[in-house]
Amino acid sequence: MATKRISDEPAFILHQYDWSESSLILETFTRHYGRVALVAKGAKKPTSNFRPVLLPLQPLRVSYGIAGEGHGDIHALKSAEWVGGHIMPSGDALLSGLYLNELLMRLLAREDTHAPLFDIYAGVVRVLASEHGDALEPVLRSFELVLLREIGLLPDLHVETATLAPLEPDARYALVAEGGLRRAASGERFALSGAHWCALHDALADNTTSFTTTLRVMIGTGLAGELKSQLRALLQYHCGSQLLRTRQLMMDLQSL
Structure with a gap:
């Protein structure tokens, strides 16, 4: 043969x-x-x-x-x-890299080409090998957004998912696993303004520099922390009911 x-x-x-x-x-x-x-x-x-x-x-x-x-x-x-080029990430950066690997394992189908995502992943790994602490959060959130968009699991971020109504700049909206982007309830903790969601939508729409532009928006607006819970819930929903092993490991380490 x-x-x-x-x-x-x-x-x-x-x-x-x-x-x-x-x-x-x-x-x-x-x-x-x-x-x-x-x-x-x-x-x-x-x-x-x-x-x-x-x-x-x-x-x-x-x-x-x-x-x-x-x-x-x-x-x-x-x-x-x-190929060379950087050392092995360590500490929190190593755990972050293994977390990204588990996401790719869970969410990518076998032999389904994603060349732009590969290039972004390679860039993120280089960052993880050289950056630590506060630099990790916006990098991880930006990659999560680009990954979800690349595999077709991210709703449009400039309209309400259920009604397709344009977002109001000053209103607050939450990204939820089963309902997409919806107006946040009064007192709901994890939500972003319509203006911020639209800024992320525009950044992701630039296919040539989507990760870099999204990362710039993250850093400039301080959105990474607000997005963490929403994106993690969405990713867990699409990965299945079993908790990501890297997330469980991070929680176990934090409890020591």
Whole structure:
């Protein structure tokens, strides 16, 4: 059976798990082919060239083989090379990166191409490797918005979802999982003004610089904290009822 070879494909490892005593299954995010599952045969052996390379949040170039029709969803990794450029994130930045990886694992379909999202993810990982503390919040919120928009799960942010009525600049609106964007109830804590939602809508509408523009709006208006609860609830809704493991880990650490 003829085998097609994909060579020098930009990729990140999202997750890995044991396949046998000596091999691993890798869930990867590739630029041109989306989320791809690869088997790294012998990767657990002490002498394997894969061992120092197959790490999360590190830019790689991978080559793998795809068999003909009926080949299945898991392909054979042939080579993996570290591209370099930044160190491994640590501390809160590492947990944030693993959180983003879990979102991609839960929300992206296998082999569904998202090249612009890949480029944004690569940029976010570079930020995580160099920035900590207060810088993380607007970066994470901006990525969550762009991810939701990219996979078609973010409602228009310049109109009320149920009525399609334009947002009033001074009124407050909340983003909810089942109802989209709606006018906030009196005293509702997590909500943004119509003007702020429209600013985010305009930023996301610029497909060439959506992440950078959205991040600039986040920083300039201080919206990241207000958006956190709303976006987390929306993401959890689409990920399913099971709590994200990285979020549970963060909560457990905070309770220590």
